[in-house]
Amino acid sequence: MRPGGGSCTPKPRPCWPPAFFHVDCAVTLRRLSCLFVMEAGSRYVHIVGVTAHPDGPWTTQQIRNFLMDLGDRAAGFRFPVRDRAGQFTGSFDAVLAGAGIEAVKIPPRSPRANAYAERFVLTARTEVTDRMLIFGERHLRLVLAEYEAHYNGRRPHRSRQLRPPRPDHAAAGLSQERFRIGRRRDGQILQLARQR
Numbered sequence: 001m002r003p004g005g006g007s008c009t010p011k012p013r014p015c016w017p018p019a020f021f022h023v024d025c026a027v028t029l030r031r032l033s034c035l036f037v038m039e040a041g042s043r044y045v046h047i048v049g050v051t052a053h054p055d056g057p058w059t060t061q062q063i064r065n066f067l068m069d070l071g072d073r074a075a076g077f078r079f080p081v082r083d084r085a086g087q088f089t090g091s092f093d094a095v096l097a098g099a100g101i102e103a104v105k106i107p108p109r110s111p112r113a114n115a116y117a118e119r120f121v122l123t124a125r126t127e128v129t130d131r132m133l134i135f136g137e138r139h140l141r142l143v144l145a146e147y148e149a150h151y152n153g154r155r156p157h158r159s160r161q162l163r164p165p166r167p168d169h170a171a172a173g174l175s176q177e178r179f180r181i182g183r184r185r186d187g188q189i190l191q192l193a194r195q196r
Helices: 056-076 090-098 111-129 137-153
Strands: 018-024 031-039 044-051 179-183 189-194
Touching: 018 111, 031 056, 031 111, 031 137, 044 056, 044 137, 056 090, 111 137
Parallel strands: none
Antiparallel strands: 018 031, 031 044, 179 189
């Protein structure tokens, strides 16, 4: 420990994997892509944008908007772990470098290197997009915004002891009291009494 109580090693800053997933539109039969960013430490998800044409300039603009929305919190992020998709261009890395953030590319053909993002994609598909018909880009934005609020504020996460990333309500107070159940031979409950 240094004099003054601080540690010599700096506190690690969280990483955030930006990634895409696609949703097929039921009416227009178009494939829509969603860009999202997840804070790996807290599992907090930011839905950054939805488009039918995810190219390099669009992705760069969306990450620029995301960094502006973060404001001073952007300095708390160390590096985004991203895949080698064509949407992440040199200008994308330049925008991050301008904010003092170093982009790290995962090795080719290794989806486990971006496991948090892959797990969110599976969760979003099984809980939302596979259960409803998406009518267009605007509808997908609305659905994902609602799911983002649920995922970040209400949905329990096993890795976080069944707590959401940033709860928007008080946790239910579960009683630690134990009860003794008296039963008859046929299985019916006779009495329920507190154990002391």
